[in-house]
Amino acid sequence: MKVLITENLRIDLEKELWECRHCAAALIGARDNYKRGLLVYDRDPREIHKPLLDPSKYPFTYSPDPRWCRILEYYCPQCGSMIETEYLPPGHPPVRDIELDIDALKGQWSSRDEVTEAPVGTDPPRRLHSHDHGHGHGHGHDHGRGARK
Amino acid sequence: MNEMTVTPEQKALLDRFLADNKLFYAPDPEIMEDHRIGPRSAQEEALLSQPQDPHKINEVRGLVVAALDESNTMIEQMGAAPGAKWGDMTTAIFTAAGDLSMIAPHGVGGFAAAVFYPIKFVIKHWTDEPTVGIRDGDGFIHNDARYGGIHNTDQSMMMPVFWRGRVVCWISATIHEGENGSCEPGGMPAAAESKFDEGLKMPPFRVVENFELKRDLVTFLQNSVRDPKLQLEDMKVRLHSVLRLRERIIAVLEEHGEDALVVTLRQHIEDVVQEVHRRIRELPDGTMRTVSFADSTLRESALLKLNMALTVKGDRMIVDMRGSSPELLNRSINACQASFKTMLFTGFMQNIWPDLPFTMAVFTPFDFIFDKNSLINGSFDTPQAMSLIPLFKTMTLACIPMAKFNYGLPNRYTAIVAPQYDQPATLIYGGLTQHSEYTGNFCADINGMGQGGRAHRDGEHSVSPPFAAHCDLGEIELMEEDLPMVRLGAFTLARDRVGFGKHRSGLGYEQIHTYRRSGLWGFMTGCSGSLFSSSQPLFGGYASPAYPLCKIKNINIFDELKKNPEKFSFDMIELMNTQPFEGASYSTHSMGMTFELAAPGELYMMCQGAGGGYGDVLQRDPGLVIKDLEENLISNDTARDIYKVVFDADTQVVDEAATQRLRAEERAARKARGVPYDDFVKTWVTAEPPAHLPYMGCWDNAEEVYGINAGQRVKMPGTALQSQFMLNPKDLRIAELEAELAACRKAQASGRQA
Numbered sequence: 001m002k003v004l005i006t007e008n009l010r011i012d013l014e015k016e017l018w019e020c021r022h023c024a025a026a027l028i029g030a031r032d033n034y035k036r037g038l039l040v041y042d043r044d045p046r047e048i049h050k051p052l053l054d055p056s057k058y059p060f061t062y063s064p065d066p067r068w069c070r071i072l073e074y075y076c077p078q079c080g081s082m083i084e085t086e087y088l089p090p091g092h093p094p095v096r097d098i099e100l101d102i103d104a105l106k107g108q109w110s111s112r113d114e115v116t117e118a119p120v121g122t123d124p125p126r127r128l129h130s131h132d133h134g135h136g137h138g139h140g141h142d143h144g145r146g147a148r149k
Numbered sequence: 150m151n152e153m154t155v156t157p158e159q160k161a162l163l164d165r166f167l168a169d170n171k172l173f174y175a176p177d178p179e180i181m182e183d184h185r186i187g188p189r190s191a192q193e194e195a196l197l198s199q200p201q202d203p204h205k206i207n208e209v210r211g212l213v214v215a216a217l218d219e220s221n222t223m224i225e226q227m228g229a230a231p232g233a234k235w236g237d238m239t240t241a242i243f244t245a246a247g248d249l250s251m252i253a254p255h256g257v258g259g260f261a262a263a264v265f266y267p268i269k270f271v272i273k274h275w276t277d278e279p280t281v282g283i284r285d286g287d288g289f290i291h292n293d294a295r296y297g298g299i300h301n302t303d304q305s306m307m308m309p310v311f312w313r314g315r316v317v318c319w320i321s322a323t324i325h326e327g328e329n330g331s332c333e334p335g336g337m338p339a340a341a342e343s344k345f346d347e348g349l350k351m352p353p354f355r356v357v358e359n360f361e362l363k364r365d366l367v368t369f370l371q372n373s374v375r376d377p378k379l380q381l382e383d384m385k386v387r388l389h390s391v392l393r394l395r396e397r398i399i400a401v402l403e404e405h406g407e408d409a410l411v412v413t414l415r416q417h418i419e420d421v422v423q424e425v426h427r428r429i430r431e432l433p434d435g436t437m438r439t440v441s442f443a444d445s446t447l448r449e450s451a452l453l454k455l456n457m458a459l460t461v462k463g464d465r466m467i468v469d470m471r472g473s474s475p476e477l478l479n480r481s482i483n484a485c486q487a488s489f490k491t492m493l494f495t496g497f498m499q500n501i502w503p504d505l506p507f508t509m510a511v512f513t514p515f516d517f518i519f520d521k522n523s524l525i526n527g528s529f530d531t532p533q534a535m536s537l538i539p540l541f542k543t544m545t546l547a548c549i550p551m552a553k554f555n556y557g558l559p560n561r562y563t564a565i566v567a568p569q570y571d572q573p574a575t576l577i578y579g580g581l582t583q584h585s586e587y588t589g590n591f592c593a594d595i596n597g598m599g600q601g602g603r604a605h606r607d608g609e610h611s612v613s614p615p616f617a618a619h620c621d622l623g624e625i626e627l628m629e630e631d632l633p634m635v636r637l638g639a640f641t642l643a644r645d646r647v648g649f650g651k652h653r654s655g656l657g658y659e660q661i662h663t664y665r666r667s668g669l670w671g672f673m674t675g676c677s678g679s680l681f682s683s684s685q686p687l688f689g690g691y692a693s694p695a696y697p698l699c700k701i702k703n704i705n706i707f708d709e710l711k712k713n714p715e716k717f718s719f720d721m722i723e724l725m726n727t728q729p730f731e732g733a734s735y736s737t738h739s740m741g742m743t744f745e746l747a748a749p750g751e752l753y754m755m756c757q758g759a760g761g762g763y764g765d766v767l768q769r770d771p772g773l774v775i776k777d778l779e780e781n782l783i784s785n786d787t788a789r790d791i792y793k794v795v796f797d798a799d800t801q802v803v804d805e806a807a808t809q810r811l812r813a814e815e816r817a818a819r820k821a822r823g824v825p826y827d828d829f830v831k832t833w834v835t836a837e838p839p840a841h842l843p844y845m846g847c848w849d850n851a852e853e854v855y856g857i858n859a860g861q862r863v864k865m866p867g868t869a870l871q872s873q874f875m876l877n878p879k880d881l882r883i884a885e886l887e888a889e890l891a892a893c894r895k896a897q898a899s900g901r902q903a
């Protein structure tokens with residue numbers, strides 16, 4: 001049985017392993033910090049949030065200040081997927097963001113069916129008027145009022 | 150030392166003496182530190198131990214909710230405060246003990262989820278106080294957040310409903326009034342250095358007798374604020390909406406009887422408690438952690454940490470906020486723990502369990518752990534007028550840890566969503582209007598923050614404040630009738646200012662403000678996030694960018710528009726980068742600006758914020774990237790450099806094969822530049838915060854907290870936090886300039902000698 005934990009990670013309960021959901025790579029023991037099974041890169045935030053105002057003219061440019069803010073990017077060592085990102089001041093210890101009680105997790109899932117695709121959750125019902133136009137962009141649009149699971 | 154022994158009789162006498170001779174009814178910690186619903190009253194116990202008719206409860210609930218809806222709509226139609234026009238208000242009903250049971254369906258629940266504190270204060274302290282008491286026809290007013298509330302701009306009317314000589318329930322109406330006589334106009338003074346700079350500070354007191362406002366007290370309040378008209382109008386509005394609500398509750402009592410109402414109000418909240426226990430039980434046991442940083446005290450740049458650990462154990466949830474920034478004795482951004490809990494709850498209702506009834510009972514299964522004297526457990530003496538800085542973050546703080554608890558569940562109560570923009574990015578204004586009236590308030594743009602990316606789709610643009618999904622933006626034309634402000638740019642979604650991801654966040658829009666026809670007008674902004682990204686991403690997305698405040702001064706734009714209308718573009722980036730007006734001064738600033746007077750025609754420009762992005766940018770559907778291009782939400786560079794989509798710039802047709810190749814190359818490049826975690830940590834982690842950062846909060850150990858006192862870094866045990874005292878930024882600037890001047894003079898002198 002595998003339990004989904006995030007968009008990018010799952011736990012194999014029998015093998016007690018963290019796995020990448022995109023390439024099935026086994027990352028590290030489920031009782032360990034999953035980040036220890038990943039690659040990390042210290043990203044200058046100006047490379048992602050590029051300055052929109054001319055940095056030669058202004059101190060504030062819409063880019064985070066690299067002396068205050070860094071982006072830690074965590075990659076799957078097998079497929080290179082971005083598993084997590086973390087915005088921290090330089091030198092700040094990465095946060096142990098997930099710490100699960102694996103024995104409790106096993107007990108909980110012993111009476112549940114495996115979930116391989118995360119459910120969406122209910123969207124609030126939407127009234128779409130007949131003149132409602134131009135939303136034809138293939139991602140999940142509810143036509144009609146029904147909430148969906 | 151003398152040992153004092155006290156007999157039980159003496160102890161009782163002493164207790165009675167202290168109770169009868171209380172010096173000052175400060176906020177009562179017994180009330181303010183208890184967010185849970187109280188035990189059943191004897192009446193509730195007797196009624197609820199009988200079998201219930203769920204159809205009856207449902208019918209009564211329907212009547213009560215309809216009554217709440219009507220009274221809330223009355224405020225919306227009649228209210229004078231800008232906040233009341235956009236939905237920044239609510240009416241609510243409470244049990245006889247003061248526990249919040251229901252709110253108006255379109256109300257801002259956070260207000261009601263804070264007002265139970267002052268109601269409990271009135272019940273506990275004024276019922277038996279011979280000079281006060283509680284009688285039929287009484288109404289109590291309140292605004293001081295230290296007695297319960299989000300911040301002191303919000304004023305409430307609270308009224309007991311009597312039936313056959315006894316209180317059967319309480320009802321309330323709350324509006325974000327804004328102006329409250331604080332040291333800066335608009336009621337949210339970033340400049341407040343003590344609580345005495347905050348303006349009106351009303352603990353709950355009686356202002357209505359025999360269902361009528363007491364005009365002497367109203368006059369006192371009017372005399373204490375910049376906008377006496379607003380103060381009177383909205384006190385009337387709150388009273389009359391509450392009176393209408395009372396009429397309809399009395400009608401319910403007449404038709405269905407007291408028992409039916411009491412059972413409905415209590416059963417409603419007990420059901421919620423039971424349901425929340427069930428929801429916590431289905432989560433995995435464990436601890437999820439997150440951090441969030443504000444980068445401004447609104448007077449100086451500083452990095453203030455919020456440190457959260459959520460622990461699920463069985464059907465209990467523990468919220469541990471230890472290690473967060475210490476409080477600031479002379480800055481206005483502190484919050485008390487009751488305000489923090491209310492806003493955290495509000496965030497749960499907006500983002501995590503929006504299907505639950507809006508009652509504070511949701512948090513009854515929650516335990517909280519705080520450091521004393523922290524930013525979000527601020528002491529009574531700290532100024533809290535701009536508590537929104539930590540509290541806006543608080544509303545989205547739980548999104549990330551709760552997403553990790555919720556992700557694997559077989560069913561979900563709502564879509565998983567990355568944090569919404571978490572700062573009050575709006576302009577606050579004050580001065581003399583074109584109608585020669587003094588005023589001060591804030592713009593409704595606060596109600597249009599971009600949503601975070603969601604598990605199944607992108608976030609919505611400029612959708613709502615983080616505290617209520619249905620608040621509106623207000624009408625610019627209406628505002629211009631009352632105020633001398635002119636919007637030269639509004640509702641333009643700000644290109645590239647977005648949380649990138651598999652599902653991007655919603656964007657915020659740009660606002661270009663100026664004014665005319667006033668001899669005295671000024672602006673302020675109270676917002677952090679100009680150095681450090683504010684809204685955090687989820688599951689490998691990117692955060693919002695940082696947002697500055699932009700000014701163009703020494704200009705009258707109305708003259709320019711007459712002379713050279715073609716020089717003006719409705720795009721703040723273009724205005725700032727091309728600097729089209731000769732002689733004007735162009736500058737960028739952090740978004741924390743204390744009140745300053747402006748000249749007519751000067752431009753103040755800012756942008757609502759975007760939420761956090763969701764998921765890996767390389768997993769974004771190239772078709773959606775092109776759609777963002779078509780809608781001018783991103784630039785070609787972003788499509789290529791961030792999303793790694795290859796396309797023809799003229800036709801915007803995607804080259805699928807080349808995109809796949811480019812994305813594969815990027816994945817390979819990630820693997821090449823990434824360092825195994827253990828190796829990375831060895832070179833990355835420092836023993837303490839970098840010396841150049843004015844850092845507040847824990848670093849590696851939640852039990853040791855850094856702070857700044859009178860300009861010096863200090864390190865304290867979390868169990869013994871000292872309040873931070875900040876130097877005046879102007880004194881620091883003067884000292885800096887004096888040192889520069891001295892150096893120049895010295896250099897000059899030595900130059901002369903040479």
Ligand SMILES: [Zn+2]
Nearest residue numbers: 020023076079
């Ligand atoms: Zn992988």
